[in-house]
Amino acid sequence: MTELDNYSLKGEISLITGASRGIGASIADLFGQSNSLVIGTATTPEGAQSISDRFKKLQIRGRGIVLDVSKSEQVNQIVKDLKANNELPSILVNNAGISMESLMMRIKEEDWNKVINTNLSSVFFMTKAVIGGMMKKRHGRIINIGSVVGSIGAVGNAHYSATKSALEGFTKSIALEVGSRGITANTISPGYITTDMTKGINEELNQAMMKKIPLDRFGDPQDIAKAAVFLASNAGSYITGQTIHVNGGMYME
Numbered sequence: 001m002t003e004l005d006n007y008s009l010k011g012e013i014s015l016i017t018g019a020s021r022g023i024g025a026s027i028a029d030l031f032g033q034s035n036s037l038v039i040g041t042a043t044t045p046e047g048a049q050s051i052s053d054r055f056k057k058l059q060i061r062g063r064g065i066v067l068d069v070s071k072s073e074q075v076n077q078i079v080k081d082l083k084a085n086n087e088l089p090s091i092l093v094n095n096a097g098i099s100m101e102s103l104m105m106r107i108k109e110e111d112w113n114k115v116i117n118t119n120l121s122s123v124f125f126m127t128k129a130v131i132g133g134m135m136k137k138r139h140g141r142i143i144n145i146g147s148v149v150g151s152i153g154a155v156g157n158a159h160y161s162a163t164k165s166a167l168e169g170f171t172k173s174i175a176l177e178v179g180s181r182g183i184t185a186n187t188i189s190p191g192y193i194t195t196d197m198t199k200g201i202n203e204e205l206n207q208a209m210m211k212k213i214p215l216d217r218f219g220d221p222q223d224i225a226k227a228a229v230f231l232a233s234n235a236g237s238y239i240t241g242q243t244i245h246v247n248g249g250m251y252m253e
């Protein structure tokens with residue numbers, strides 16, 4: 001074994017939500033290229049197929065599956081199917097998320113509920129469904145994708161920011177509960193990353209945002225994927241209950 005093997009995910013089974021696009025796709029691909037078997041989720045059959053096609057092209061072991069993370073019965077069924085296939089995940093990346101920008105006064109109750117269910121309740125459903133298997137194996141990694149706005153807030157995103165702050169408390173509690181079973185739980189908090197989620201932001205706001213980033217560039221999904229591989233691998237085995245900020249310096253804890 002060489003020092004570099006500490007960064008390998010050989011022998012791991014990774015379940016990554018929202019692997020069809022953006023940050024989740026990048027994490028899924030890098031995990032696969034680091035030798036993990038990867039199950040990536042999308043909300044549609046076309047999205048799931050596109051994940052499978054991408055994996056095939058990159059010679060990654062794994063496939064895409066359809067899952068709406070906000071529906072606990074779907075989550076439980078997926079994990080049941082994985083168990084039947086001897087594919088219970090040793091790594092869970094809760095990445096799927098939505099943002100529905102709106103000023104506080106205008107947030108509709110149904111939008112509040114949608115954001116809470118997709119970004120937060122989903123993490124409870126997913127974690128609850130897989131943690132028993134990890135405890136039995138006495139090995140596991142849970143990585144939740146938060147956001148810098150969970151720490152600093154954001155105009156027009158009170159519901160989204162609330163879910164991302166809540167993830168940090170959830171993650172720390174899990175870390176306390178299951179640390180003795182060889183399971184780590186951490187949050188990665190991205191800053192401003194170029195994906196579909198941020199492409200609608202207007203130029204004026206983009207420029208104002210850029211001024212706050214000491215490294216003078218927006219993040220790339222790969223920046224998040226590299227941090228995730230580190231936490232998931234043996235190299236990150238003594239890190240738990242932490243929030244790792246990957247944001248070019250726009251916020252320093």
Ligand code: NDP
Nearest residue numbers: 018020022023042043068069096097147192193195196197
């Ligand atoms: P994208 O909008 O590019 O992709 C979102 C992903 O989540 C897609 O794969 C989408 O699947 C999936 N998804 C959405 N709703 C559901 C659902 N109900 N069930 C299952 N999957 C769902 O987002 P990003 O890649 O930008 O964001 C990924 C994560 O990173 C999110 O949690 C986001 O909050 C966080 N983040 C992003 C930042 C950024 O600047 N981009 C900054 C900070 C945090 P489908 O393709 O099927 O719709």
